[in-house]
Amino acid sequence: MKKWLVVLLVIVTLVISACSDGEDNKGDEEQNLNETMEGNNTSEEEKKGEEETENDSSIEDEDSEDSSGPFETQTEDQLDLAIGDTGKFDTDLTTYEITLNGAEIKSEVDDITSQLDDFIILDITVKNTGDKSHTVQDLLYGLEVTFDLESTGYQDYSEDFPSLEKLEGELSPGEQTSGEFITEIPNAEEYFFRLRSGITGAGSSNEVIWTIPAEQAK
Structure with missing residues (x-):
């Protein structure tokens, strides 16, 4: 057991x-x-x-x-240009030059009377100094004539006048063209051809100004 x-x-x-x-x-x-x-x-x-x-x-x-970074122009302002001078623009779009060959004041153009006092016709040459092609309209955008630098001015109306040589087409790098810029103006002793202050004031371009005495355009 x-x-x-x-x-x-x-x-x-x-x-x-x-x-x-x-x-x-x-x-x-x-x-x-x-x-x-x-x-x-x-x-x-x-x-x-x-x-x-x-x-x-x-x-x-x-x-x-x-x-x-923000655009910074590499070209100095040109504030005292006269008829015959060339202005150099350095913008956030490209660089270009404009030569003011002459200016003429008329009260009537193509049987059209100015709604202000007169018309001013500018004979200008535009040159593309950038490295890309641009239309002339793009290069001329914002250009105006004013009698007061503290006020806005008047832009180009050349497309409304058949007798004028229009500034149009596309410019390749180094290419230039000439034509006429027309706008209305009031009576004044002198006028200023420039890029609109809203563009230059925003830093999108250097400032370029031509002074046109009324006596030289009549």
Whole structure:
């Protein structure tokens, strides 16, 4: 009887030991699995973080390449030009030159009477000194005649006058063309041909001004 009890005790001990080992192995396996999953999650998070950092750096690089500072003209202002002088323009569009060859004041042109006092017709030459082609209309944009530098002036109406030689077409780099600029004016002792102050005041161009005494244009 004692022999059987001893055998039974040994069997029970072995069973308990086996179960304990199984639970320990299972715990170890679960721990290893958890550690593996945590490692994978950490790797994925690190990888995602690295990708986001690379994307942010790429965006910053693109912003750096696309952003440019404000335009700064490299040409000095010319404020005291006269008939016969050439003005040099340095704008955010391109560079160009205008020569004021002559000026004439008339009260009537092509049977049209001025709604102010007179018309002033300017004979000018425009030269594209930039490195790209531009239309003459683009280069002449914003040019006006005024009798008061503190006031706005009057722009070109040459398209309304068939007898005038219009300034039109496209100018390649280094190319120039001549024609007539006409606008209405009130009576005054002198007039100013210039680029509109709103453009020069905004820093989009240097300032160029011709002074035209009324006596020289009659």
